[in-house]
Amino acid sequence: MPYRDKLSKHTRRDIERLKNKAFRPATWIGILLYGGTLGLLFVVPIVAGAYLGRWLDTLASGYSVRWTVSLIVLGITVGGYNVFRFLRDRT
Numbered sequence: 001m002p003y004r005d006k007l008s009k010h011t012r013r014d015i016e017r018l019k020n021k022a023f024r025p026a027t028w029i030g031i032l033l034y035g036g037t038l039g040l041l042f043v044v045p046i047v048a049g050a051y052l053g054r055w056l057d058t059l060a061s062g063y064s065v066r067w068t069v070s071l072i073v074l075g076i077t078v079g080g081y082n083v084f085r086f087l088r089d090r091t
Contacts, residue, residue, distance in 0.1 A: 041086055042079035049075030 026034075049071035056067035 038083055038086065041082040045078040045082065046072060046075035049073075049078075 050068060053065075053068035053071035056071075057064045060067075
């Protein structure tokens with residue numbers, strides 16, 4: 001019986017903490033980490049596309065930026081989709 005009382009006491013305390021957390025403003029560190037995560041989700045596909053496209057363009061004879069531009073545009077699309085999904089799942 002004392003375990004049940006202790007469990008219900010801790011459960012009530014945890015529920016109150018969760019309720020109070022929703023009303024607290026975000027901290028600067030939390031905002032920076034959130035923004036940094038969004039930035040990485042957007043920038044990494046663009047940079048990867050640029051490097052892959054540049055490498056593919058060096059394999060072609062002559063001067064070409066076809067692959068570089070195409071994969072940068074694809075990276076922007078993928079990065080935007082990553083950010084969209086991240087924000088959708090967080091709300």
